[in-house]
Amino acid sequence: MPTTRSDVVPHPELTREQHYVTDLYTRLDAARELATRRLRQAITWPAVDPQALQERDATVRFQTERVTALDAAEAGLCVGRIDRLADGPLYIGRIGLPADDAASDPALVDWRAPAARPFYTATPVHPLGIERRRHIRTRGRTVVRLDDEVLTDGVAGSGLTGEAALLAALDASRTGRMTDIVRTIQAEQDRVIRADDRGVLVVQGGPGTGKTAVALHRAAYLLYTHRERLARRGLLVVGPTPTFLRYIADVLPSLGETGVLLAGLGQLRPGLDARGEESPEAAAVKGRLEMVDVLRAAIADRQVVPDAPREVVVDGFALRLRPVDVSRARNAARRADPLHNLARPVFVRRVVDLLTRRYAERIGAGIDVGRDLFDREDVAALRREVAEEPGVRSLLAQLWPVLTPERLLTDLYANPARIAAATPGWSDADRALLHRPRGSAASPAAWTPADVPLLEEAEELLGFDDSAQRARADRDRRRALARAQETLDVLHGSRSVDLEDEHLEAEVLSAGDLLSAEDLADRHRELDLRTTAERAAADRTWTFGHVVVDEAQELSPMAWRLLVRRCPTRSMTVVGDVAQTGSLAGADRWDAVLRPHVGDAWRLEELTVNYRTPAEIMEVAADVLDAGGSDARPPRSVRTGGTPPVAETTGSARLPGRVASVAAELAGDEGTTAVLVPPSRVADVVAALGELRPDVQSGPGADSSLGPVVLTPGEAKGLEFDSVVVVDPQGVLDEGVRGVNDLYVALTRATQRLVVLAPGPLPAVLSRLETAAA
């Protein structure tokens, strides 16, 4: 496809486009000024009644979002234009800006609007009524480059949209943070971004095909297209690790979207950030769907029927509780409510009633007054006495304890006998994987990401008895009403009362005598000013309007169950690559993973072009993919050339030192550098590299924007770096539970340079690499 580039000879229309872009920025400034003024006004609105207060709140929120979106549009406001055969040019940008005349085309069309679509999808073969596409590159507010594509000459070209602009974007050094791709979205990506939001859409694609970028742009597209529904229900983006979330965190804000909740798998239970570590085998066992039955059994095991009668002493009388009494009470409670904590009051009532009867019989034994000895009030008093007796309370706590999910799981993991009781038919080896000592009070055993779906499932099965909370809310409300009534009485009783609270006085006087105590109480109730994302993050029963899952191949069946519960409409975008699965609990086929949760109600889209890894590196990675026997095809790299990948064998003793010198040299260049190692080599490599680069970081929190990082393949998942050193590939193959996938992930993280350093001969799968001995 013929492309005209303006960086060699200035494009003849550069000045004209500069005028247009300057005008767009003037419009942006005006829109920002207006929104800021409205925001300022709204903040100072007097809220004369609850409705006004709510309106004010909504306006403040709306204008705040508007100012944020306008601010975000500043960098790269206009991305290009399309020249339509029939209707002339249309400019495409990060936001929409209206023209002066409402009847004409907008001055700038939001990239997500239907009218902008041909900018991304028109080709010489299917020009969609477009004559020419122009990419406009700006630095600050200055137009620095124009790239034109003529679409009417019928020349098929490379199949890439805006090839020159795309290649320039891909060649740029990485900053350690993902950036948006609004300027250069490709046609196959656009199809995914704008796909219908109903049902489950699975996006399968090899490394570097833009799955993460596409998933985030799809989130922005859906928020734009279904703004009202999604603003109310919220949108959740789930990523595998906190590092990954930090890597992608800037993309949605740069698209002007701040209302999205980003969460790692360890953060899907409000109030918990589970970062504990455990073996992949333990995580895999916890991820199995059978764990639902294990939890059910573990709960049933806590509803105890003793082997022998138990005695409690109330006011000197020994009262007997037989196993059959407990068993009957337990049956009644289980019938009344399947949820443990909600059924407990029934169990407690049955047992206390029985003990009260026995207590009354014991007191009345031998006394004959010719009628019932106790009237209703007496019985109620005896009942209270029984219920409050510490011995009775402690017996009830043993027979049917109140359980939090945390307590249930901690007690289960810590006790092999409980594990055995809850896992009929399991092997001893699998049972041992669930075992975890309790830890001390000062440092309890840390929750791991695999525990999170279990805690959430347990909460579903235990139920949460919120009657005390509701009673408290009721009490608070009654108190507020009483206070409000008193205030009104005082004000109405004597208008000459000197009110200290000027604000209250103004409100009461303006509302006049019509103000009721109820209104006044409402007016003083605090409004919930949290954003949808914040409210959703704090509420475990919150259900989202749409859920995006990235690196979805890593999710265990239990994690899927949790996510599907949070999205009952099943409006989900699931992106991943089954050839990169590193966890034992993860997926090697989408069908097998999704069927238990959504049946066959899901559809597949594939991304086929790799935008990250140069072809020479991808060829090496493709051999590894082949060796793994995966059905997946390696994606086609869009870039070739650059530095060819190299390998070196160093001998075992020299390995850490050589890794350090190679990595330090690469890290001296522009861009980011990562050293990817099997887990057993992390410490040695960090120590050696630390001698040369004290700013080296490692582990899940490592941030490549601050210096070189040393990571395991699992930690590097989803990330990319300009230079990558893969250390001890045989170790990577041997140490990972899916070693071939781990090596495939490690090799495909590089955007520019790849060096493989091995202590001994290279594994056969890397035979394509030329080896030098150091």
Ligand SMILES: Nc1ncnc2c1ncn2[C@@H]1O[C@H](COP(=O)(O)OP(=O)(O)OP(=O)(O)O)[C@@H](O)[C@H]1O
């Ligand atoms: N259309 C595009 N224009 C510019 N850059 C793009 C485009 N598509 C993808 N990229 C870039 O390619 C790189 C890889 O994208 P991304 O991380 O989304 O791929 P991925 O499929 O999620 O990879 P992995 O499976 O390895 O996690 C990123 O730097 C991304 O910004």
